Amino acid sequence: MQGATIQAPGLSTYLKSLKSTPVDASVEHFISLLKRRQIRNSRPCAIATTALLLRVVGEFKGRDAAKLIERIKQVGRRLTSAQPREVVVGNIVRRVLGLVREVVDEHAEGQTPTGSEPGHSTPQAHAHAHAQHDSLHRPALNSSISTFSPLRHAVAEPMHASVFTDNASDASEPSRRPPLLTSHTSYAPTSAAPLVHSLFGLFSQPADTPSTTSTPTGQASPNGKSTLTALNLERLEGINRSQNLDLKGEVMEGIRELQDELETSDKQIAEVALEHIHANEIILTHTASTTVQKFLLFAARKRKFTVVHAETYPHDHTATHGILLTGKKREANPDDDEDDDKWKPLTDAGIQVYVIPDSHVFAIMSRVNKVILATHTVLANGGLVAAAGAHMIAKAAKEHQTPVVVLSGVYKLSPVYPFDIDELIEHGDAGSVVPYDDGEFVDKVDVENPLYDYVPADLVDLYITNLGGHAPSYLYRIVADHYRSEDITFLERKSKVRAADDITPSREAILCAAVTQYLRPMSNSTNFPSIQLEAPQGCKVTAHDLRLNPLASTNPNLHCLQGNISSETSIQDSISQAINHFSQPISILCANAGITDESSSYSIWDMPSDLWDRTYAVNVRGTFFTIKHFLKSVEKSQKDTGKDINNVSVVVTGSECGVFGQTGHVEYASGKAGLQYGLVKTVKNEIVRLNKKARINAVAPGWVDTKLIEGRLDDPREMWREAEATVPLRKIAQPTDVARAAAFLASHRAAGHISGQCISVDGGMEGRIVWSEDEVRKSHATTVEPEAPSIKATGEGEIFGTATEGVSLASRNPSAMVAPTMSSLNSPQPSHNPKIKILLSVDFDAVSGWLGTGQHPDNNLADYSTGFFSGHVGVPRLLKLFAKHGIANKVTWFVPMHSAESFPKEFAAIKSSGAEIGLHGYCHEGAPQLTPTQEREVLEHCISLYQELLGKRPLGYRAPLYQLRESTVELLEEYSFLYDSSLSHHDSKPYYLPNLPPIIPPKYTEEASAKDWMKPLPKPSAPTVKTLVEIPANWYTEDMTPLQYLPNVPNSHGYVDVRVMENMWKDKFEWIRSEMHDSTGEKDVVVFPLVLHPDTSGMAHVIGMIERVIQWLKAWEAEVEFCTYEEAAMGWKEKNAVE
Structure with missing residues (x-):
């Protein structure tokens, strides 16, 4: 005799057993399967719950809506209590409760006479009420919606009469159900759409608590429908008995439509894939989700793109590998999966797929164009519960400004608000993380192995449901259209305080x-x-x-x-x-x-x-x-x-x-x-x-x-x-x-x-x-x-x-x-070391920066426009920032005289701020571009203009592009400059320039011998003493090179994260603070110089970082002081006078 095949308990066996098992036994069976996790995940739980409630309604005797609602609530409470983390079970119960109320409402509307008696309202009145209530002027949903779909709350023909009006008429005609909505809803504005109440309104009436602000009997609720409660359901008994209402049949038909929705939701989501996935994109996803796989396969029909798949170890990696290699998950209990379909893997559709461990997500995120996530449930605040690892992926995506798209059927949208996230997170076997055979380690460590993550709404850019795409902030409308406010808290109130x-x-x-x-x-x-x-x-x-x-x-x-x-x-x-x-x-x-x-x-x-x-x-x-x-x-x-x-x-x-x-x-x-x-x-x-x-x-x-x-x-x-x-x-x-x-x-x-x-x-x-x-x-x-x-x-x-x-x-x-x-x-600890001098300088290059570099000989307005931004926008912004923090007169501006003459208003504002002004060439010309005669002529002309504009001689100088020659130093000493800030023999201490010999680079030719260039630096011919103080400056303490893109300038970048520069400057300061003081003598001065440019630091995305750095430096008030370059050079020179 051939033995019978024994099938493990799961979704398919449960659905088969429903046909022959009594309802109460089926409820107990489902509860047992939920507790043992033999039916798990959103779609299987939703399918099983819908099928069970169809049986519950089918077995119901009578036409009393109040009793049917109570029966469904009773079953729903037991199912939800059996597995509270399967939020979709409660969602389906609420949807079915809404169907019952809707059947009664629509039947009652047929009994209500038209007119203007108390308790009645016209479509125009509802439209007017909607316009008054919705201060945000959001578009209403369209009217092509199934009569018994929860979206019927927003039909174009408002339900304007209340069943609870004392003057209800006996005349009625049963409503007929239009066909099921199979395409995603359009959100075109509908002028006559009734008011849809918001997500937070769903929580306004806790269960079993009367409210002084609830809708009075005979009045329409904010969604345009009558408020149906257990109290006034008693008044329907006569209508239920006398009007031949087929309550059970209508509700069962609505539940079957809900079953159709569960079956088609993935297909409807996939049909909009081409609107969101484009050619040559790199898509990152994780977990073996059928919804995501169908979405990607649909897009693969007409698009070629690359998929990077995080394996979700240790919970879902086996299923992930299976779905990518064969198109089918490798599950111990496959009928617990979301469906029994099998499809070809993405690789067979011509899509390149890379499987990576979860630890590589952040490293690869900078190259990803879009993140697509599946979800276990979507909560009322727009957040979601998804497979473990989703939060890490979403955080990495936000850091790299990569859009995050979440795919979810409407049945996963829940009105539950996440008061305690821990209650929603299920934990799995710790042995999959730390094997139990490692006894010594297991005895000493408590291992938590969450199966799910909570992802806040601010990490999600778009939700795609079977109704279309929605921003997280718009989900409350969808929730309000699918759940009646009376059913949000259908669970019995617990005795313990929460x-x-x-x-x-x-x-x-x-x-x-x-x-x-x-x-x-x-x-x-x-x-x-x-x-x-x-x-x-x-x-x-x-x-x-x-x-x-x-x-x-x-x-x-x-x-x-x-x-x-x-x-x-x-x-x-x-x-x-x-x-x-x-x-x-x-x-x-x-x-x-x-x-x-x-x-x-x-x-x-x-x-x-x-x-x-x-x-x-x-x-x-x-x-x-x-x-x-x-x-x-x-x-x-x-x-x-x-x-x-x-x-x-x-x-x-x-x-x-x-x-x-x-x-x-x-x-x-x-x-x-x-x-x-x-x-x-x-x-x-x-x-x-x-x-x-x-x-x-x-x-x-x-x-x-x-x-x-x-x-x-x-x-x-x-x-x-x-x-x-x-x-x-x-x-x-x-x-x-x-x-x-x-x-x-x-x-x-x-x-x-x-x-x-x-x-x-x-x-x-x-x-x-x-x-x-x-x-x-x-x-x-x-x-x-x-x-x-x-x-x-x-x-x-x-x-x-x-x-x-x-x-x-x-x-x-x-x-x-x-x-x-x-x-x-x-109190702040006093420091025994001299204060670090914060030297903040601004190079006001403006248009001269483009003219003098020689990189832009043509009249390219696209390039020069940043120079105009520097003068007209960047300078006022920086002056305002410095004044705000009380350091305007402690900043040194190095100004090319071309900028002083071309932007007289801005130059006058700099002068009025009390800041120090130093020279920076005339047209930002580098010393190697000039002959010694030209270099002298430029400097003399700049000194003359400086005296004319400021009434005194300049004391400070910074060479354009930091290009300084020995001849430049001699000219600065000849004209009695106090300091220069162009070189970097040191990075945090002023110094006198040493008398260095000319540096001659070797000439590598075939005729030359290697011995010709293998020689040390020659000694100075005469040890002349320099009186010019050098204050360090280099490319690592300035903003422009990393933070501004300069066409045709090979060392520019422009796309560095400002926080990288912020942290680099902070790291430098902290090292100087902790190390330099240990090696300073009585005559030393420790400086921390920073070089800004109005066209760079004046940009909106950079100036906030500059302010954070200033605030951070000011917080060290016991150890730092802001001062000008002139003050720092003068103070150092007084301690280190040339003998």
Whole structure:
């Protein structure tokens, strides 16, 4: 007897068993398969869930919509709880729930009479409502959509009547289903399209919680459809029984259409491949995704391109190799795959394919034209969960500005918001990373092996679904069109407290009053501490700031206002606008204001009065204005309505500087201390007279890991070591740590009995050393830091803006090499070495740079135009930058007299700035181009013009192109120049030019003997003493060669990343700082020269880097001083006079 073939449990066996197995047993079977991961990945789970729900609806007895909805919810809760990380299961459940509601809605519309009675609205009224609500004026979806598709929410013929109107008519006619939509949706504007509510609106009504702002009975919901809830479903029972509604049949037909969508989604995505893949492109992808493979194969029909495939070791490399070699994955359980189709591999389609290990991704990214990723699920904020390695690829792509395209069927788009990313990341067998037979290692190491990565929305450029291409910021429209708001939270509320449910406030109107104005602009600004946690809970957040927040355009629950927090009128206007915008009173205030001038440090007896006033105007006075007028608005609202606002809460952002003080910044520390202790403690006693449950508290952040802190350190690890000395937890807070503390205090459910308190978010910071230097060093020596730590929910990209206190309690020396002592935590360490002189110079070549080089003899305006940019744009920008940082009179400008005569307005501005001006030739001519007579004539003419324009003789000189001859040096000494800056005998010390003999290069000819050139340099004929001071200059300390493309100039580049130059200059400075001081004598002066050009450093993408370098150098204020070349040369010459 022949034995029967036993097939492993999986998708195909489960689908076969559905036909003969009772529904409840099928539910249990599916739950078992999900838990054992025998059905996994998005498409198999979606197919199985859809097939199961088709059976559930088919077995349902009766026509009661409320009972059918409850039955589907019951099954959906069990499936989702069995495997929460398979988010697509919940997506399908929500889609089917939406189908049921839609069937009832459409049937009810046939029962509603037309007219203008209460509860009715016309298509024109809906169109008008849509125009008023959608302030972003986004185009509505078109109308060629299946009646029972969730996209029916945006049909051109609006559903204008409500089933819950008391005057409902009995006349009806069942609606007929048009054919299934098979092509991707057009987004052409439709004037009569009803209002589509936003992604964040889906979270506005948490389950089982009544809302005072919900749509009243008889009114249309914002999407143009009636709001269908369990409460008013009871009123449908009569209609269901009397109108012969085939509820089960209509819903089953809609589910079958959903099955068709799952089957055709990959094909529809592939059909747009030719719009996105072009000839000769290099495409990078990873994982063995059928969606991506079909997309690439479709493009391969008419395009020739190259594919680089990361193998995704150790999870997906076997399948990747199989799909590339044979067109079929090598899977232990192949029916768990996304489908059973087999197609030819890419190589058979004529496509070159390279398989690389994941570690090579960054190295090859610079040559990649486009990254195409598959996804496991797409979340409500535009981020996605994809196979492990996706985040690394997306980060590398962003670094190289390579577009990232994500392919995803609509069924993978989820309304779930990622409050806790860790909950969505599944971990696999650690043995695939570290074999268990390595027992000694396994016993000592905990190995985490995540199967998936979370990729934030800001790393994705485009999503391609079966409806077309969408920007991440537009996904909320697609989500809103596919899910009914009533079904977003169909899961039962759990008893345990979760940050997403019970900690953060929900549905309140919040004003986040912040200020991002710094007296010295920072790379990262203080922002709004709890928007990200509060907005998804239905909170209506108004953010008041000096700068508009760009996220307002993507979040309808976020309303951004621009204003000055130190202006009482501005605060009053903003509060009024906030109340009018959301049509409800503000109940929570986050008063988050703080400015400080980190570029300077003053003892109290030297503190400028204007700095004190400016700081207090924002930090203290601005906070006072905000709280005052917020409470006045509460008073008015309560008087108008006759009842108290439920949750009145104020959260003030203080600082640990207010606890421990901060030497050198008494204006900041005293203001913060006054807020978090004096103001909060006083207002808590007064606020309850206005509202008996009103509360006020403060958060006091310490070190927070933001770019504001990173800017002080060249190596981020040094910053961690600085802070760890006094922080018991030995870590710096993430922005979300501060955000959650503020959200906790704002919530009446979590902190309803807390008032007048200041919560420190500082890791337990002490005013003393907790960890000794040896302990810190030993800790870092034995700790292996991950090279690429995964982004957690509290990490980068997770918060719109938070209270990121960047005030340093430690030395502002940006590179302390060991853990600081207690004295260094309170003040910068004095240096016993002389200060390094920062010599900032600008070569104002303008058009003369093109004329004098001899590289551009023709009248090529394309070349000369950069010279005009130098004068008319670059010079004003640099002058403004120098004035902003108070160093305009400490900069030396080397100006060709051609530029002085050709750009008189700009030259006058340089003169007025108080800067030193040195000579730089007339027309940027190099010395080798001239005869000795011509060289003398040029110099004499330049001196004459200089005296005429400036009324004094020049003292400084820089040779054009650094081309200096012995004759040039003699001329400079003859005309009593103090210094030259063209040579590089040294790189950080001034010196007198030695008397060098002429250097004669050897002549390699056939007739010559090698002995003719094998000779050392000849000795000087006479040891004449030079009095000209030479200040070093070379190509490595200037901006133009690497950062500006110069046609016909062989050593120009122009496409170097500005951060490469920034780091190179910082590396040079740090070496000089640490090494040169050890070898200097009493007569030595250490200099750090930089050479800028207005046509280079004046460019928009470069000047920001120049400002960062200036800020970074100024942070070493105890060890550096900015000065002109003349001051440096004079100071050195006084110490080193020629005897």
